[in-house]
Amino acid sequence: MTYAQMKNLLQLTDDDAQKLELVMDFGAHMEDVPENAVCSEIVGCSSFVEICRVGNRFYGRADSALVRGIVAILIAMVDGKSDSQIKEMDILQEFTGLNLVLGAGRLNGVNSMIRFFQNL
Numbered sequence: 001m002t003y004a005q006m007k008n009l010l011q012l013t014d015d016d017a018q019k020l021e022l023v024m025d026f027g028a029h030m031e032d033v034p035e036n037a038v039c040s041e042i043v044g045c046s047s048f049v050e051i052c053r054v055g056n057r058f059y060g061r062a063d064s065a066l067v068r069g070i071v072a073i074l075i076a077m078v079d080g081k082s083d084s085q086i087k088e089m090d091i092l093q094e095f096t097g098l099n100l101v102l103g104a105g106r107l108n109g110v111n112s113m114i115r116f117f118q119n120l
Contacts, residue, residue, distance in 0.1 A: 001026065003076035007098065016101040020066060023100065027068030030075070033059040044112030046105045051116055056080050067109065073098070074113050083120040091117060 006026055010019055033039065037052035037059055047064040049071060058079045060071035077094060078086045091114045102110070 001029065001072075001076065003073065003079075006073055006076055010098050010100075019098075019100055020069075023069035023073065024065040025069070026072040026076075027062070027065055027070070030068065030072045031059055033061060040116065042109070042112050042116055044115075045109035047109065049109065049113065051075070051113065056082060066106070070102075070106070070110060071113065074110075074117070078117055086117050086120055 006022075009022055013019060013022075033050075033052045034054055037054045039050045039052035039061075042049040042051060045062075045067065047062050047067040049067060050061045051071065052059040052061070056079075058075040060068070060075050062068040062071050074091065074095065077089070077091055081089075092111070095110060095114070
């Protein structure tokens, strides 16, 4: 699923719980990480998170359903883009615009994932 599709689905509801269910569904449908992918564990997340890469394709893993969904959203934002294109993006503003109700711990993890992409 593309980021635009995810964003459109999230904008269809104002119900916070329903949005989080959608996010978890996004994570449940992420592509498997290819064996040749280079993976980095994201430090600063309360859950185990890895973001993996093969060229300009991104993949991810997480041990929490909600976090897996957050990873799926962030990966969809940057997938197929070059490092320089990703660095020009305001990923935090775009993610914040989704109006997801997340706790402080999850937001710290989101910031750690965004820092990973900004430092490619």
